[in-house]
Amino acid sequence: MSTALLELDGVSRRFSRRISLGDRIAAKLGAKVERREVRAVEDVSLSVLRGETLGLVGESGCGKSTLGRIAAGILPPTTGTARLDGMPVMSETGRHQKLTTRVQTVFQDPFASLNPRRRIGDAIAEGPLAHGLVDRAGANAYVAEQLSRVGLDPSYASRFPHQFSGGQRQRVAIARALAMKPDLLICDEPVASLDVSIQAQVLNLFLDLRRALNLTAIFISHDLGVVRHLSDRVAIMYLGRIVEIGPAAEIYASPKHPYTQALLASVPRLNRSHAGRSIFRPIAGELPSPLAPPPGCHFHPRCARADARCKVEAPVLRPMGDSRRAACHYAEAG
Amino acid sequence: MMAALEVRGLKTHFFTRNGVVKAVDGVDLRIEPGRVLGLVGESGSGKSVTGLSILGLIDPPGRIVEGSVKLDGQELVGLDRDAARRVRGRKIAMIFQDPMMTLNPVLRVDTQMSMALRAHESLSKDSIRERSLAALGRVGLPAPEQCLTAYPHQLSGGMRQRVAISIALLHSPSVIVCDEPTTALDVSIQGQILQEMQRLGAELGVALVWITHDLAVVSSLAHDIAVMYAGRIVEHGPTEDVLAHPRHHYTRGLLDSVPGEGTPGEKLAQIPGSIPALIDLPPGCAFKARCGRADGACETMPEIADLGQGRGARCVHPLEAA
Numbered sequence: 001m002s003t004a005l006l007e008l009d010g011v012s013r014r015f016s017r018r019i020s021l022g023d024r025i026a027a028k029l030g031a032k033v034e035r036r037e038v039r040a041v042e043d044v045s046l047s048v049l050r051g052e053t054l055g056l057v058g059e060s061g062c063g064k065s066t067l068g069r070i071a072a073g074i075l076p077p078t079t080g081t082a083r084l085d086g087m088p089v090m091s092e093t094g095r096h097q098k099l100t101t102r103v104q105t106v107f108q109d110p111f112a113s114l115n116p117r118r119r120i121g122d123a124i125a126e127g128p129l130a131h132g133l134v135d136r137a138g139a140n141a142y143v144a145e146q147l148s149r150v151g152l153d154p155s156y157a158s159r160f161p162h163q164f165s166g167g168q169r170q171r172v173a174i175a176r177a178l179a180m181k182p183d184l185l186i187c188d189e190p191v192a193s194l195d196v197s198i199q200a201q202v203l204n205l206f207l208d209l210r211r212a213l214n215l216t217a218i219f220i221s222h223d224l225g226v227v228r229h230l231s232d233r234v235a236i237m238y239l240g241r242i243v244e245i246g247p248a249a250e251i252y253a254s255p256k257h258p259y260t261q262a263l264l265a266s267v268p269r270l271n272r273s274h275a276g277r278s279i280f281r282p283i284a285g286e287l288p289s290p291l292a293p294p295p296g297c298h299f300h301p302r303c304a305r306a307d308a309r310c311k312v313e314a315p316v317l318r319p320m321g322d323s324r325r326a327a328c329h330y331a332e333a334g
Numbered sequence: 335m336m337a338a339l340e341v342r343g344l345k346t347h348f349f350t351r352n353g354v355v356k357a358v359d360g361v362d363l364r365i366e367p368g369r370v371l372g373l374v375g376e377s378g379s380g381k382s383v384t385g386l387s388i389l390g391l392i393d394p395p396g397r398i399v400e401g402s403v404k405l406d407g408q409e410l411v412g413l414d415r416d417a418a419r420r421v422r423g424r425k426i427a428m429i430f431q432d433p434m435m436t437l438n439p440v441l442r443v444d445t446q447m448s449m450a451l452r453a454h455e456s457l458s459k460d461s462i463r464e465r466s467l468a469a470l471g472r473v474g475l476p477a478p479e480q481c482l483t484a485y486p487h488q489l490s491g492g493m494r495q496r497v498a499i500s501i502a503l504l505h506s507p508s509v510i511v512c513d514e515p516t517t518a519l520d521v522s523i524q525g526q527i528l529q530e531m532q533r534l535g536a537e538l539g540v541a542l543v544w545i546t547h548d549l550a551v552v553s554s555l556a557h558d559i560a561v562m563y564a565g566r567i568v569e570h571g572p573t574e575d576v577l578a579h580p581r582h583h584y585t586r587g588l589l590d591s592v593p594g595e596g597t598p599g600e601k602l603a604q605i606p607g608s609i610p611a612l613i614d615l616p617p618g619c620a621f622k623a624r625c626g627r628a629d630g631a632c633e634t635m636p637e638i639a640d641l642g643q644g645r646g647a648r649c650v651h652p653l654e655a656a
Contacts, residue, residue: 059520165608195376196547197605200591204601222521225550225594229602248598266525270550270592272577278554280532282525286490 004047005216006027006071011080013041013066016241038290040066042240043080044327045317048184048216055231055248057263061290062237065188068220072105072186073098084184101131104177108189110169114161121147124176127292133181142172146175167198168309169267178209186219191226224267228252236260239290239298242317246324256326259283259299297328305330336407338367338541339388339426339509344401346380346387349394353613357383357396359565362638368539371530372552372573375562376588378609381545384562385511388543389428390418406508413566418461423637424454427502430440430513433494436501437486443470443497444482450501460461469500474530492523499531506538513545553577558644560584564610564620567638571645581647584621619650627651 016037019027041063048054048071058064069075070082073089076096082089084100091097107113114123121143128134134142144154150171161169170190177185187206191199203226209215220225227234228248235245236259244257255261262283271278285302288294297315300306311327317327346358358380365371375381376502384454386392388403390410403410405426413421430436438446447466453456453621463482470478486494495515502510502641512531532555535542544556552559553573559584560570569582580586588616590596590603610616618635622628631650638646 059522060652087345161562167608195609196549196588197376197591200593200602200609201606202605203593204604207599223593224521229593229596229598231598263521267521268525268528268550268554270553270577270589270595272589272595273552280525280554282527282529284524284526286492287520289472 003050005050005085005090006048006218007083008044008046008067008071008087009081009083011041011044011067011070011077012039013063013075014039014078015253018261036058036291038136039240040290041070041077044242045080046105046235046242046245048218050216051214052184052232053210053217053219053230055227055234056218056237057222057227058237059222059287061239061287063290064220064237067237068105068186068188068218071184071218072103073100074105079198084232095274101127101266102182102183103186104180104182105186105188106170106173106177106190108192110166110173110193111161113173116161118159119158120164120172120176124157124172124179125261127180128178128232131180133179142179146179147172149178149209150175165198166194167202170194170202174202174205174209178213183216185215185222187217188220189222192221192223196273206230224264225269239288239293240297241327243299243324243328244324245317246320246326250324255298256324256331257328258303258305260326262302335366337364337404338369338406338437339365339543340402340404341384342390342402342404344384344387344403345399346383346392346396347399348396350613354613355612356565357612358387361401361432361562361565361567363487363543363560363567364541365509365541367541368536369558370535370542372559373543373545373550373555373562374546374547374549374552374559374588376609378564378612379562380565380612381562382513385428385513385543385545388509389422389426389438391428412485420454423507424505425512426509427505427507427631428511428513429495429498429502429515431517433498434486436498437494439486441485442482443484443486446531447482447501447504450504454505465504466500469504472503472534473497473500474526475500482624490523494525495519496530499527499534503538503540503651505532505541509541509543511543511545514547516551517546517548531555543634549577549589561588564615565612566648567646568621568649569645569647570638571641571643575643575645579653580654581641581645581652581655582621582649583625583627583651583653585647586653587624609615643645 014037056064070077076090080264084102089100091099124143124146125139126211143157147154152171191202234248234251235242238259244260255264263283266283282304294301296312297310300310315327315329317325320326320331341363344358348355348357361384373381387398398411407492448462451462467478470481475481477498516527556573559573560567563584569585587605605624619635622632627650636648636650638648640646
């Protein structure tokens with residue numbers, strides 16, 4: 001019986017603009033100052049089981065990266081808690097320090113996430129040395145082991161990031177994350193900036209490592225094909241909320257939420273057996289601004305099935321069968 | 335039928351301090367009115383430089399060293415500045431990945447559209463407004479009037495790209511070169527733009543050269559497909575045939591490495607190695623170092639072999655036809 005490794009309980013995250021001095025004076029003088037707030041993540045509860053990969057999908061601005069950062073202990077949630085094996089990922093008071101090294105992150109841009117002036121061996125060894133996973137004498141051997149595990153030559157340890165291609169840098173970033181011996185790996189669009197042939201190499205590496213190390217992972221991506229390939233379960237986000245979650249195979253075969261349905265229908269697919277000109281069925285309308293999400297169900301202005309109820313009442317994530325949940329008033333209707 | 339655009343033996347080289355970069359090294363393309371040609375390749379394959387060369391937008395140290403680009407029968411290579419300007423924007427247009435490469439951030443949309451119109455025609459204020467509104471309406475912008483008086487920063491990414499497309503359409507060009515116009519957009523907006531372009535291409539008889547790295551996009555949009563690798567076309571043919579039965583090993587490797595097609599969790603077929611640098615390419619087939627089938631015969635650069643039914647592949651050992 002697998003148990004939950006990561007549990008997010010009612011997690012929300014808001015970002016508000018810093019109030020300028022001018023606004024503060026205006027407020028003092030009795031003017032009405034608008035406080036604009038982005039609700040990047042709104043009341044998300046989910047758990048990730050030991051050994052599984054959860055795919056987190058959504059368009060830009062849906063809060064998938066913010067949710068990943070909360071799970072990784074990079075950002076504290078405004079409300080709610082993130083727990084790893086029952087222990088909070090971040091301290092809840094004071095300076096919100098990360099309390100565990102068992103969650104590590106691989107970021108999208110391997111150019112921005114590696115210090116250009118540090119040899120990659122030093123970058124990989126820094127965390128393990130600081131946390132006593134390895135001593136100075138063993139550091140070089142440890143780095144060599146990490147590098148060969150991700151398919152890089154151990155002699156590369158003395159090189160600088162600019163000497164590597166994008167795909168190799170992403171391998172370095174993965175090696176650095178794995179050097180901390182994490183139980184949970186958060187991958188935030190790790191292949192989005194790579195070419196197709198290089199992307200396949202990195203995805204294969206990820207599949208190998210997951211099997212070899214029995215990793216649990218959250219894989220964040222806007223690419224539905226990548227997520228389908230890697231994930232056991234998928235969560236679809238729209239404007240800060242999870243609209244549907246469940247086993248990947250079931251969601252891709254029969255999506256319940258109108259947004260999931262529309263998203264799957266609108267993405268061009270490489271259908272090799274009967275390729276040829278197909279009709280695109282895009283989702284109507286624009287993605288609303290997260291600063292002013294529509295009331296009720298966030299998706300209602302773009303939804304063909306929406307009625308008066310959807311405009312006022314936000315649907316909760318309800319169980320649909322054993323393992324699935326969807327947040328739509330009319331999810332049963334098909 | 336006369337081709338809307340015919341490119342023959344196009345070579346664009348960049349003369350840098352470190353050597354000559356042969357970004358485009360002998361490209362042939364042909365596209366008929368109302369058709370969509372998908373020009374597919376990974377970064378560094380020369381697909382964007384091909385697009386820019388067609389419009390004559392190559393700046394030093396780059397130069398078209400050889401070849402011909404014929405637009406409706408008119409030769410574009412070697413045109414002087416003024417003659418090129420009279421063609422560009424009127425008979426051929428380009429849409430870029432980032433609409434802010436096309437749009438001026440400090441000018442309103444209507445100003446930019448009237449500049450584009452008046453560059454080629456003398457028109458009254460009223461007819462400029464009328465033509466602009468018509469162009470904006472055609473690309474599915476919900477409120478063309480408001481859009482006309484907006485600055486680019488007031489528009490969303492999808493709307494900006496629509497404005498860029500409508501500017502490209504102003505003079506009803508015969509050919510539009512589209513360089514990854516949906517790559518930066520969200521999937522739901524990408525779907526809308528693809529739908530609009532598919533409709534416009536058919537309605538207006540515009541020939542589209544669609545440059546992309548995304549095989550899924552071309553698979554449903556393009557009539558024909560040309561795959562580029564290291565500055566050359568390695569395979570071309572009707573989209574359905576190329577995708578179902580690729581004849582070049584690179585095309586097959588590329589198709590097999592797209593996730594979402596095979597069994598989830600299984601390892602993807604991957605092409606080993608990485609794209610070669612275009613400075614000092616070794617002689618012979620550029621793909622040979624990454625190809626499982628390569629042997630001594632690959633040491634000389636193969637020509638594109640005509641495989642019948644509009645198909646061709648640049649390979650000494652082409653894959654079997656199905």
